[in-house]
Amino acid sequence: MTTQNYYESVSETIYLSTNEKFTYCDLCKSQLSAIANIGDAINHYLKYHRTKLLHVGQESSIDGSGKQFSSTVAILGRSV
Numbered sequence: 001m002t003t004q005n006y007y008e009s010v011s012e013t014i015y016l017s018t019n020e021k022f023t024y025c026d027l028c029k030s031q032l033s034a035i036a037n038i039g040d041a042i043n044h045y046l047k048y049h050r051t052k053l054l055h056v057g058q059e060s061s062i063d064g065s066g067k068q069f070s071s072t073v074a075i076l077g078r079s080v
């Protein structure tokens with residue numbers, strides 16, 4: 001499978017970040033509060049919503065007191 005074909009069917013993305021709580025799934029609204037880490041949240045979208053994992057990386061942000069902190073982010077894609 002080429003990279004071009006891998007992205008071809010994606011028409012919508014889903015953003016996950018360790019800086020945000022995975023309270024509810026964006027797609028089925030099932031409660032994800034028991035999910036403790038971003039890997040388990042990714043697994044939910046891959047298993048139940050046939051999404052593709054497009055990207056995993058770091059994101060830097062500034063908190064309220066001006067200190068920089070890093071989060072892990074994941075971008076998932078699906079066709080709608």
Ligand SMILES: [Zn+2]
Pocket residue numbers: 025026027028029030044045048049
């Ligand atoms: Zn779901």
